[in-house]
Amino acid sequence: MLRIQNDHFRFAKKTLFLFAFLVFTNSLSVLGQNQEWLSWSNGNNISSLGIDGNTIWAGTTIGLVKLALCENEWVGLN
Numbered sequence: 001m002l003r004i005q006n007d008h009f010r011f012a013k014k015t016l017f018l019f020a021f022l023v024f025t026n027s028l029s030v031l032g033q034n035q036e037w038l039s040w041s042n043g044n045n046i047s048s049l050g051i052d053g054n055t056i057w058a059g060t061t062i063g064l065v066k067l068a069l070c071e072n073e074w075v076g077l078n
Helices: 002-031
Strands: 046-052 055-060 063-068 073-077
Touching: none
Parallel strands: none
Antiparallel strands: 046 055, 055 063, 063 073
């Protein structure tokens, strides 16, 4: 009877250790991820174009692009 209880305790201890190890390694993989999205597509295909004063708006395959002529900068809105 004592041996059965000892084997059961040893199995429970191994199971608990394995569970704690899996939780720990999973938490490391979650913390190591970058939370920022990256888009690798390009906006070379313009389907529509609009001019509003000193701003040019271009509709591309990845979204809307705003080109401010005075500041010489563009902002991609997708």
